Amino acid sequence: MLLTVVVLLPLAVAVVLMALPRIPDRVASWAWVAASAVDLALVAWMWWRFDPGAGIAFDVKVRWIPTVDASYHVGVDGLSLPLIAMTTVLFLACAVWSLREQHRPRAHAALFLFLQTACLGTFAALDLILFFVFFDLTIVGMYFVIAGWGHGNRRRSALKFFLYTFVGSLALLVGFIGLFLGSDERTFDMVRLADNPPLQGAPVAGGLVLLAIGIGLGVKTPVFPFHTWLPDAHTDAPAAGSAILAGVLLKLGTYGFVRIAMPMLPEAWRDWAMVIVVVGVVSVVWGAFVALAQQDFKRMVAYTSVNHMGYILLGLGAAGLVGPADDDARTIATVGAVVQMVSHGLLTGALFLLSGVLWSRGGTYAFDRWGGLARPAPVFAACLAVAAFGSLGLPGLSAFIAEFQIFTGALQATPVATVIAVTGILVTAGLFLLALQRLLAGPTTAPASAANPGGLVDVNRREVIAIVPLLALSLVIGLLPRVLLDVVEPAAELVTDLVAR
Amino acid sequence: MNEMGGGGEEVVALLPELLLLAGAVLGLLVGLWTPQRRQVRVGVLAVLFCLASAVAAAVALTEPDETVFDGTWVIDTTTGVVRIAVAISTAVAVVLCSSAFAGHARETEVYVLMMLGSIGAIALAASGDLLMLVAGYLLASVPLYALVGFVKDARGVEATLKYYLMGAFVGVLMLVGVAALILAGGASGYEELASALPNASVALVAVGVLGVLAGVGFKAGAVPVHFWIPDVAAGTAPAVAAFITTVPKIGAVAAAFRLLAEPFADAPVDAPLLVAIIAAASMTLGNLAAFAQTELLRLLAYSTISQVGYLFMVVAVAARTDLAEPALVIYLTGYAITNLGAFAAVAALPGVSTIADWAAAARERRWLVVSLVVCLLGLVGTPPTAVFVGKLAVFIATADGAMAWLVVVAAVNTVASLFYYLRWVAPAAETTSSTGPVTTVMRVPLVTVHAAAVGSLLLGLGAGAWLTFTAG
Structure with missing residues (x-):
C-alpha cells in the first residue's frame, strides 16, 4: 500500500x-x-x-x-x-x-x-x-x-x-x-x-x-x-x-x-552473454570517442551517457559468462552495474542541470562561446568540477565504486573486453578535463545575451539547492558505499544465481 | 420449433433488436407529428431506446448461449458484446447528430436511418446462416447510403454514388460466394457448412470464401474494398462519419470472426492465411495513405482502415486459439469508444477541416486537447487505454495462433501510425504561437470527446472486469 x-x-x-x-x-x-x-x-x-x-x-x-x-x-x-x-x-x-x-x-x-x-x-x-x-x-x-x-x-x-x-x-x-x-x-x-x-x-x-x-x-x-x-x-x-x-x-x-x-x-x-559484452564495450568506446569530438557541452554529456551505459552492459554481460567466471566475480559485476545506474543518475543529472545554467545565462552550450568561467562563477565551476571528476570515475565519488566493481567482476570472465573498456575511462577522463579547461580556464568569455545584459551571474541559491544534494549523495556513496551495497548485494547475488540455472 | 409458443419465446430473445426497431418506428411516427424545431425529441427517444437495448443485451449476456430461429440467429458472447457496443455507439452518434442536424428539415430521418443501420450491424454479427448474413449486409448498407448523401452537397452526392456502386458490386460478389458455398456444402447454416465444407470441392469453396469475405470486408472497410471510406468520411458530417466508421464495422468484424471460427475453420482453403493477408494489407495501406492527409476526416478514415487490419488479425486466428474471443471483445469495444471520440473531436469545432485549423481553433481549450491526445494515443495503442489492452490481447492471440509474423507486421505498423497521429497531436498541444479569431466550440461533441477519453481510460483499467462480465 x-x-x-x-x-x-x-x-x-x-x-x-x-x-x-x-x-x-x-x-x-x-x-x-x-x-x-x-x-x-x-x-x-x-x-x-x-x-x-x-x-x-x-x-x-x-x-x-x-x-x-x-x-x-x-x-x-x-x-x-x-x-x-x-x-x-x-x-x-x-x-x-x-x-x-x-x-x-x-x-x-x-x-x-x-x-x-x-x-x-x-x-x-x-x-x-x-x-x-x-x-x-x-x-x-x-x-x-x-x-x-x-x-x-x-x-x-x-x-x-x-x-x-x-x-x-x-x-x-x-x-x-x-x-x-x-x-x-x-x-x-x-x-x-x-x-x-x-x-x-x-x-x-x-x-x-x-x-x-x-x-x-x-x-x-x-x-x-x-x-x-x-x-x-x-x-x-x-x-x-x-x-x-x-x-x-x-x-x-x-x-x-x-x-x-x-x-x-x-x-x-x-x-548470448558475449554478444552483450561486445555491445557494451563498443558503446563504451564509441560513446567516449564521439563525446570527445563534440563542440557542444550538452551533446558531449549526452554521449558520455552512451559510454556509461556501456559499462553497465559489460558488467551484466560478464555476469552471464558462467563458464569462465566464478559466482563471486559475477556478483561483483552485477552489483557494479546496479551501482552505476544510481551513480550515473545522480552525476549526469547534476551535469545536465549545470548545462541548464549555461543555457539560462547565454542561450548556448557551444564550447567556443564560453571560457574562463571559474573567475566570475566560482560556485558553478566548483560544482561542474565535482560532477565532471565524479563522472570520469575519480575515487571518492560514486562512479568509482561502480566502475571499479564492474571491471573487477568482468576481468576474470572476459579480460580482453575489460581491458578495452578501461581505455574508455581514459578517453572520458581526457574529455572531461578538456571540457573543464575550455569552460573554466583562460580569459573570461561569454555570449552577449540580450536576456541577460548584466553579463555573467553565478549559480543562484535555487540552482545550488537543486544541484549540490546530487553531488553530495554521490560523495556519500563514494565514501560510505556500504549504505548502498548492503541493499544491492543480496539482490544481485540472487540474479547471478538465477542466471546460472 | 414449429409450435407457435416456441416462436413467441424466441422472439423475446431478440429483445435488444426489437427495442432498436421499436425506437426507429416510434421515432418516425413521433417525428411526423413534431414541429421541425422540436425534432430533437425524436433524438431523445432514439437514445432512450438504444440505451434500453444495451441494457437488454447486457442482461441477455449473463444468460447461457443459445441459437434461435433454426440456428440462423446466434446469441453468444460475440453477439452480446456487439449488441452492447452497437447500441451505445448508436446512442453516441445520435447525440452527435442532434447537434450537427439541429433544425434540419429531415432531422428525424437521420435518427431513424441510424437505428435501422444499427440493427443491420447486429444482424451481421448474430447471423448463423449465410442467407441471414446477406440480409444483414443489406440492412446495414441501404440506410447508410441515404445517410451519406443526406446534405445533398456535391461531395456528399459523389460519396454516396461511390459507396452505393461499390456496395452493389460487392453485394453481387457476396451473393455469388454464398451461392457457391451452398452449392459446395449443401446448406446455408454455419453448423452444417462446418461439417460439410471439409469434404467439398476446393474451387467452389474458394469462390465462396472469397465472395463472402469480400462482403464482410466491404462493410468493415478492409483492403481491397476500402476505397469508399475516405470519400464517405470526408463527404458527410463528422457525426455521420463517426457512425459509419464505427457501427457497421463492429458488426462486420464480428461476422468475419464467426465465419472463420465456424464454417471456414476446417475448409479446404486456407481462409486464416487469406484473412491474415487482408489484415496486413489493411493496416499497412491504411497507414501509408494516412501519412499525407491534411484533412482531419480523411486522416481518421484511413486510420479506421488500419484499425480494421488489427481487428482482422484476431479474425484470422478465430479458430486457432481460445484467446481470440476475449481479444475481439476488448478490441471491438475499445475501438468503438476511441474512434467515436476522435470523430467527436472533429465535430466539436465546426467549420474546421484541416489539422492546422483545428490546432488553431483548439488553443486555449486545454481539456479538449488533453482528451484528443488520450483518444489519438488510444488509437495508437498507448497504455493504459482500452485499445492498448485490446492490441495486447490481439497480439497475444495472434502469436498463439502461430502467426508471429503478423504480430511483427502489426508492431511495425503501430510505430508507423504514430507519425500521423502525432501530426495532429503536436500542433494541437502547442498553444503559444497561434493567433486569430476564437471559433465557437460545440458543447455536445465536446462533452462526447471527454466522455470517450474517460471511457477509454476506464475500460483500459477495468478491462479485467469487462472481460469477466462478458465471459460470464
Missing part, C-alpha cells in the same frame, strides 16, 4: 493541478516541490524499513486482466529500491530547479509529476504488462516535455525520440508476448516467470525473445547502434527534462535487463 502511494501520489497531485481552475503559477510550482518532497520522505521511510535479505517487500497484487493473468503487481527489492530512491531525489532536484519556470509552469509541473509516477511505476512493477504500461507512459511524458518546453529544433527532436523509443517499446512488447506464450503457466507475473523461466531448452525461441527484449531495452538504454536519438533529444530538451531523461529514463532500459532479461531468460542470456 505504501508503495502504491509512493507511485501514484505524484499523479494525484498532477490531476489536482490540472483540474482546479485558477491555481497561481507559483503555487503550482511549490505544489510540485512539496509532492516530490513527500514522496522522497516516504521512500526514505521505506528504505529504513527495508530488510535486504528478505527479498521482495511492500508488494501488492491486484488482478487486472485475468484472461492473460496480468495484474497490478508492485514491490521493491534490492535492485529497484535504490533506483526508486534515486528517481525521487532527482525529481525533487528538478522541482526545485524549475521553481522559476516561466513558460506555463502549471502544465510543466503536472507533466513532470505524471512522468514521476510513470518512472516510479516502471521500477516498482512486478508484472510485465504493468512494466510496459509505465514504460510507455514515460515516453509519452518525455515527448511532451521536449516538444513543449525544449528549444532549438524541439519538435523534430521530440518526434525522433518518440519514434525511436516507441519502436523499442513495441519490440519489448513482442518479447513480453513471447515470454507469456513460452511460459508453462501462461502468466505475465515477473516473480512467477523468474521462478519458472520460460523457453528453457528452446535456444532458438529463447534467443529470438531475448533479441526482441534486447532491442526494446537497448534503444532505451541506449546502446550502440540504437543511440542516435539521444544527442538530439538532449540538445533540444530543457535542463530538467534532460536530467530526468538521462538520469532516470535511461535506467529503465538497463534496469529491464537486470529485472527481466537475466532472470527470465537465463539460458539465452548465457548463450
Whole structure:
C-alpha cells in the first residue's frame, strides 16, 4: 500500500493541478516541490524499513486482466529500491530547479509529476504488462516535455525520440508476448516467470525473445547502434527534462535487463552473454570517442551517457559468462552495474542541470562561446568540477565504486573486453578535463545575451539547492558505499544465481 | 420449433433488436407529428431506446448461449458484446447528430436511418446462416447510403454514388460466394457448412470464401474494398462519419470472426492465411495513405482502415486459439469508444477541416486537447487505454495462433501510425504561437470527446472486469 502511494501520489497531485481552475503559477510550482518532497520522505521511510535479505517487500497484487493473468503487481527489492530512491531525489532536484519556470509552469509541473509516477511505476512493477504500461507512459511524458518546453529544433527532436523509443517499446512488447506464450503457466507475473523461466531448452525461441527484449531495452538504454536519438533529444530538451531523461529514463532500459532479461531468460542470456559484452564495450568506446569530438557541452554529456551505459552492459554481460567466471566475480559485476545506474543518475543529472545554467545565462552550450568561467562563477565551476571528476570515475565519488566493481567482476570472465573498456575511462577522463579547461580556464568569455545584459551571474541559491544534494549523495556513496551495497548485494547475488540455472 | 409458443419465446430473445426497431418506428411516427424545431425529441427517444437495448443485451449476456430461429440467429458472447457496443455507439452518434442536424428539415430521418443501420450491424454479427448474413449486409448498407448523401452537397452526392456502386458490386460478389458455398456444402447454416465444407470441392469453396469475405470486408472497410471510406468520411458530417466508421464495422468484424471460427475453420482453403493477408494489407495501406492527409476526416478514415487490419488479425486466428474471443471483445469495444471520440473531436469545432485549423481553433481549450491526445494515443495503442489492452490481447492471440509474423507486421505498423497521429497531436498541444479569431466550440461533441477519453481510460483499467462480465 505504501508503495502504491509512493507511485501514484505524484499523479494525484498532477490531476489536482490540472483540474482546479485558477491555481497561481507559483503555487503550482511549490505544489510540485512539496509532492516530490513527500514522496522522497516516504521512500526514505521505506528504505529504513527495508530488510535486504528478505527479498521482495511492500508488494501488492491486484488482478487486472485475468484472461492473460496480468495484474497490478508492485514491490521493491534490492535492485529497484535504490533506483526508486534515486528517481525521487532527482525529481525533487528538478522541482526545485524549475521553481522559476516561466513558460506555463502549471502544465510543466503536472507533466513532470505524471512522468514521476510513470518512472516510479516502471521500477516498482512486478508484472510485465504493468512494466510496459509505465514504460510507455514515460515516453509519452518525455515527448511532451521536449516538444513543449525544449528549444532549438524541439519538435523534430521530440518526434525522433518518440519514434525511436516507441519502436523499442513495441519490440519489448513482442518479447513480453513471447515470454507469456513460452511460459508453462501462461502468466505475465515477473516473480512467477523468474521462478519458472520460460523457453528453457528452446535456444532458438529463447534467443529470438531475448533479441526482441534486447532491442526494446537497448534503444532505451541506449546502446550502440540504437543511440542516435539521444544527442538530439538532449540538445533540444530543457535542463530538467534532460536530467530526468538521462538520469532516470535511461535506467529503465538497463534496469529491464537486470529485472527481466537475466532472470527470465537465463539460458539465452548465457548463450548470448558475449554478444552483450561486445555491445557494451563498443558503446563504451564509441560513446567516449564521439563525446570527445563534440563542440557542444550538452551533446558531449549526452554521449558520455552512451559510454556509461556501456559499462553497465559489460558488467551484466560478464555476469552471464558462467563458464569462465566464478559466482563471486559475477556478483561483483552485477552489483557494479546496479551501482552505476544510481551513480550515473545522480552525476549526469547534476551535469545536465549545470548545462541548464549555461543555457539560462547565454542561450548556448557551444564550447567556443564560453571560457574562463571559474573567475566570475566560482560556485558553478566548483560544482561542474565535482560532477565532471565524479563522472570520469575519480575515487571518492560514486562512479568509482561502480566502475571499479564492474571491471573487477568482468576481468576474470572476459579480460580482453575489460581491458578495452578501461581505455574508455581514459578517453572520458581526457574529455572531461578538456571540457573543464575550455569552460573554466583562460580569459573570461561569454555570449552577449540580450536576456541577460548584466553579463555573467553565478549559480543562484535555487540552482545550488537543486544541484549540490546530487553531488553530495554521490560523495556519500563514494565514501560510505556500504549504505548502498548492503541493499544491492543480496539482490544481485540472487540474479547471478538465477542466471546460472 | 414449429409450435407457435416456441416462436413467441424466441422472439423475446431478440429483445435488444426489437427495442432498436421499436425506437426507429416510434421515432418516425413521433417525428411526423413534431414541429421541425422540436425534432430533437425524436433524438431523445432514439437514445432512450438504444440505451434500453444495451441494457437488454447486457442482461441477455449473463444468460447461457443459445441459437434461435433454426440456428440462423446466434446469441453468444460475440453477439452480446456487439449488441452492447452497437447500441451505445448508436446512442453516441445520435447525440452527435442532434447537434450537427439541429433544425434540419429531415432531422428525424437521420435518427431513424441510424437505428435501422444499427440493427443491420447486429444482424451481421448474430447471423448463423449465410442467407441471414446477406440480409444483414443489406440492412446495414441501404440506410447508410441515404445517410451519406443526406446534405445533398456535391461531395456528399459523389460519396454516396461511390459507396452505393461499390456496395452493389460487392453485394453481387457476396451473393455469388454464398451461392457457391451452398452449392459446395449443401446448406446455408454455419453448423452444417462446418461439417460439410471439409469434404467439398476446393474451387467452389474458394469462390465462396472469397465472395463472402469480400462482403464482410466491404462493410468493415478492409483492403481491397476500402476505397469508399475516405470519400464517405470526408463527404458527410463528422457525426455521420463517426457512425459509419464505427457501427457497421463492429458488426462486420464480428461476422468475419464467426465465419472463420465456424464454417471456414476446417475448409479446404486456407481462409486464416487469406484473412491474415487482408489484415496486413489493411493496416499497412491504411497507414501509408494516412501519412499525407491534411484533412482531419480523411486522416481518421484511413486510420479506421488500419484499425480494421488489427481487428482482422484476431479474425484470422478465430479458430486457432481460445484467446481470440476475449481479444475481439476488448478490441471491438475499445475501438468503438476511441474512434467515436476522435470523430467527436472533429465535430466539436465546426467549420474546421484541416489539422492546422483545428490546432488553431483548439488553443486555449486545454481539456479538449488533453482528451484528443488520450483518444489519438488510444488509437495508437498507448497504455493504459482500452485499445492498448485490446492490441495486447490481439497480439497475444495472434502469436498463439502461430502467426508471429503478423504480430511483427502489426508492431511495425503501430510505430508507423504514430507519425500521423502525432501530426495532429503536436500542433494541437502547442498553444503559444497561434493567433486569430476564437471559433465557437460545440458543447455536445465536446462533452462526447471527454466522455470517450474517460471511457477509454476506464475500460483500459477495468478491462479485467469487462472481460469477466462478458465471459460470464
